[in-house]
Ligand SMILES: [Zn+2]
């Protein structure tokens with residue numbers, strides 16, 4: 001998606017809105033395709049005293065997993081983007097500025113990059129998640145695994161199941 005800004009580049013005060021759905025469903029990161037849900041992008045570019053400022057956000061949901069217990073979870077993705085756009089760079093230090101091409105801004109590039117960088121965060125199923133036992137792999141949210149005492153045979157079976165689940169080969173790779 002390219003946004004044509006030629007009619008506002010030289011008109012201080014003018015602005016142009018944009019809204020579209022970004023499709024990153026084919027993007028693979030760390031062996032997963034994290035952007036399963038449509039990404040709703042909206043915002044505007046405003047000519048502020050001759051400088052073009054883009055303000056927008058990308059909103060979606062992410063299928064991921066808890067960093068502690070590995071349970072699959074879906075979390076909200078809300079990525080704000082604010083950047084300056086220019087036809088050419090006036091000094092070398094301006095790496096915050098996105099260059100226009102023939103008066104158009106490559107919104108796809110700007111918002112794809114922002115969404116991918118936003119994946120860095122850690123996700124927990126709950127702030128209080130107890131995670132997995134380092135020894136037997138049992139989900140400690142479901143109760144103590146009993147590693148330090150005698151291993152409860154029912155929990156040992158559960159631990160085995162969980163272990164099997166998390167070591168299944170990834171179909172995408
Ligand atoms: Zn968890």
Ligand SMILES: [Zn+2]
Pocket residue numbers: 133134135136137138145146147
């Ligand atoms: Zn244990």
